[in-house]
Amino acid sequence: MSEQPTRPVVFAVWLIIASVVGWFAAFQLTVEKFVLLENPQEALSCDLSPFVQCSTNLGSWQGELFGFPNPLLxxxxxxxxxVVAVAVLAGARFPRWFWAVFGAGITAAFVFICWLIGQSLYATNLGVLCPxxxxxxxxxxxxxxxxMVHLTRNGTFTGNEKVKATAEKAMVWVPLATILAYAFIILLIQLRxxxxLGEMVRILF
Incomplete structure (x- = not known):
């Protein structure tokens, strides 16, 4: 099934923003990994405090889960x-199977970062936050x-028009869901x- 006639411009723009930010963070971590390999004892630029640093994470087995540094992923x-976002803005229409594969990739990334969050907070060899x-x-x-909301509204998950219409309306709630997820993570950090918040204030000011 093809995508809805109306192009998901806002969704595509967000994908571009997220991709640029995410790629930049991965690039910075890759650079820091090279520095760490060259000078294992040297403090990295992202080592901001005993609790907010990336040296510990980069030097751990969790930081190379698949046999190479995670930032390369x-x-x-x-x-x-x-690429998908730019194609959508250019007017490309993708079949249902393509969106399903795309959704699977995004889901894999989400599961992976959830695992990394858990490891950062609860693994005995970590217990630090990587900026x-x-x-x-x-x-x-x-x-x-x-x-997930987009794949519901564009018919990837279901052909039910009522469900698709509901998903269309639900897209405006994504920012709130995101804020709640952030709040939950901060709560886990505090409970750990x-x-x-104190670390952020000390680092920034």
């Missing part, structure tokens, strides 16, 4: 939503929510014993 993976990782979390979460 971001460098390649963020190209997909960027560039948090930026990645911040763009993957709304991208996942928006993609890391004063997230």
């Amino acid at each position: 971001g460098l390649t993976g963020w190209m997909a939503p960027l 560039w990782c948090m930026i990645t979390w911040a763009v993957v979460i709304p991208t996942f929510f928006a993609t 014993g890391i004063d997230f």
Whole structure:
């Protein structure tokens, strides 16, 4: 089934923004990884405090889950939503199977960052927050929510017109869902014993 006649401009623009931000965060982490490999004892520019740093994450097995640095996944993976978004804005129409594959990729990214959040907070060898990782979390979460709603409204998940119409209306609630997700993560951080808000104030001011 093809996409709705009306182009999802707002969704496409968001994908572009998220892709650029996510790719930049992955690029910065990749650079930091090179620095860490060259000088293992040197503090990285993203080591902002004992609780907010990326050295610990980059040097852990969780930071190379698939046998290579996780940031490389971001460098390649963020190209997909960027290309899709530009194509949509250019007027491209994709079949149902294409959107299903796209949705599967976004879902995999979401599951992966949820796992990384859990590892960052609860793994005994971590217990720190990586600044560039948090930026990645911040763009993957709304991208996942928006993609799931879009795939419902464009007929990828269902052909039921009422469900599609409901999903169309639900898109405006994605920002609220995102804020609630952020609040939940901050709560988990606080419960873990890391004063997230205090750390942010100290780092910024």
